[in-house]
Amino acid sequence: MSEHVHPKRFYVAVFVALVILTAVTTTVAYVDLGPMNTVVALVIAVCKATLVVLFFMHLKDQAGLTRVVILAAILWLAVLIGATVNDVFTRHWVPSNGPWQSSALMTP
């Protein structure tokens, strides 16, 4: 962990950026972008989170091991959500009634 001390204005700059992004995300919500509303909101949230992690949490100054920890947590969460949602949304993907399938196995 680096002993480098950042000047106050460094943190204030990050703060200002975060507040601006909050204002943007709130204002954009009032604009009709259809499904893109969600995408924009999430992208902005990720940007804000990245700013906090890199600068407030000093990830920029840290060894690679910490990045691995963060990436692992996010990746594993993605597996949990991905596979669960995948299950629910493919439940209607019933195998076709081809010649090798017994019709007794099919559920309507």
Place this chain on the structure above:
Amino acid sequence: MSAEAQGATLVAEQFDDFEQQKHADTFGMWLFLATEVLFFGGLFCGYALYRSLYFEAFTAGSHLLKIGYGAFYTVLLICSSLTMALGVRAAQLRRPTSLTVYLALTWIMGAAFVYIKLRYEWYGDYVEGLVPGLHFAPHGEALEIINRFHATLPHLSLFFIFYFCMTGVHALHMVVGVGLLTTLLIFTRQGKNTQGNYNWVEMVGLYWHFVDIVWIFLFPLLYLIGGRY
């Protein structure tokens, strides 16, 4: 006491030196935050599923929340993250008074977050009949919004369960954070965090920023579903 001797007493006996202790402490806190990602993650998983299945109800529910509260909390927490980060900096620079001020400011904002949420926002939701399990009977303008989005009451109830669970678990973490800040303030008064070992301040800072990040995601995911146009 010389700086080196002071440094030596600051290192716990299982560690070889100050560097190792610092690395271990920070790494340990990051690992703990990884566990928190998975802890909240279970709720985000359920949320992702039901939002995809019942988008109308989730949109209606989101419109029944007051966007003003959401935006206010977001800015409040970002401010508190700033004061927390400046507090860590003050500890790094061995400035007890500055550290105390920043910790106190962070403490006030965190406590305000919890108080305003419970006393005003959640109480308001209760009065409006939006709390499943306690008092779930949406009426008046709420019903108009529900009908506008063609939501059903059971699915809406599901949205509000998630709303209270996710913000509730988040609020619990804020309370823990305020508790941690209290301990830090006590230790700082005892002269501990500004003698060169500011690990504890750094670690609480990491925790605080993480809780802020959770809110950064909760705000759009709960308050801004489907836009406000």
Place this chain on the structure above:
Amino acid sequence: MSTVALESPPTLPEVHYLNADYGWRSWLFTTDHKRIAWLYLFAITFMFVVGGLSATLMRLNLIEPSGLLFEPASYNKLFTAHGLVMIFFFLTQSIPTVLGNFLIPIMIGARDVAFPKLNLLSWYIYMLGATVFIISLATGGIDTGWTLYTPLSTTYANTNVLSATMGIFIAGFSSILTGLNFIVTIHKMRAPGMTWFRLPLFIWSMYATSVIFVLAMPVIAITLALIALERVWHVGIFDPGLGGDPILFQHLFWFFGHPEVYILILPSMGVISELVAAGCRKRIFGYSFVAFSSVSIAAISFMVWGHHMFLTGQSVYAGLVFSALSFAVAIPSAVKIFNWTATMHKASVSYDTPMLYAIGFIGLFTIGGLTGLFLASMGTDVHLHDTYFVVAHFHYVMVGGAIMGYLGGLHLWWPKMTGRLYPEAWARFAALLVFVGFNLTFGPQFILGYVGMPRRYAVYPAEFQVLNVLSSAGASILAVGYVIPLIYFTWSALKGPIAGPNPWGAKGLEWTIASPPPTHNFEQTPIVTEEAYAYGPEEAHVG
């Protein structure tokens, strides 16, 4: 035999971690990882007895097709208690908190773990969780099965679901903190020269296990909290009446549940590497393959959970993906079996008790692992799911695998932990009883499952009685096999012959220090210059 001839009989060191301080306060407030290991050992042995008693009563009941002793309602509480206690309060802790706590700092050349006070806190939290859970059992118990499926657990069960799940919730945090502690310790506290690829394979397994602790246990925590929410406020996200999906519960549960069983087996695999190396006085064949296999098992274990849900209405497509990945996760496990066997090839094997348990593991885990593949394959799982085949499969890996490793490790390191030797003849006899009793208990259950006896049933058709009686007979032998070590370990700790620093002539930092070790493990920080298991030709007796 494996002992090295000495000029004079070994003596106990004058001051060591056990006698460095006296009084209950020096034990209950200790931060010494070795003492904490003992605190856990006593606690989990008590829980093992509770879990074992439940199993005894179950097997007694199943002697008669109509159920000898219990109505189904009570029987349900027995198998739930057995499962929850054995998994959450015995096996999860067994190797990690007893052997892991004792050995990890020593094996890497450190004075203690990274966070000794957190280590003690972990034990306190475990004790709190275990107490809450025992009270829950004593005041009526829980009957939902250890898997706590909804809506039975959330809505319909009228048993102590809330208190039982709260006990588990609390104990889960103990494990999370232990895992965190171990990861930081292994990363940051290794002695100079102790590079990753010089680490004993036990450390690799414990590292992989700790990663699973950190990533999987929080998910069961939030899931249990959601059950509690529904029990208390009668609103829940799994309630079909609200549009909820009970299968979501199963996804969340098994996302934890499957990696959990790898938490149970990986440490044991690490122990087996140590037992085989010591028993063969030879470097483990394919060290890096075994090391990487631990890490890959940990990683892939998170992607297979749907194989518990093939018959729940989960999509066939998702089932396909989970099935394929379940086959994949068998590969690194097989790599370990091959490498241990290859290590034994042309080695001069000492058939002491630890090695006997290791050999038992290799055979029994192979059977357990292979039968898992029948369950991973959707076509056969349709017939075998929820039958005794599943019960047999997981007992082969959990008992034939995990417990064999635990017992073998206890025997190998007992001299280090106590400074005294256990009686070898009795130990070998007990190992034999465990092996025979175990196979007689669970072998017939494969057949029972194949011919259709469902699991979690208090009664069964009369034609299954012979197999059930065989199984119960085996259980009685197994029970004796477990009780005997309790007796001779206790005796040996007080009156056994003095062991000396290295009774096995084994390699590893733990064998370079006194038995029992001093509180700070090493007089000076060791500098590591050789590979793990660096047995020279004069030690290896290769023939």
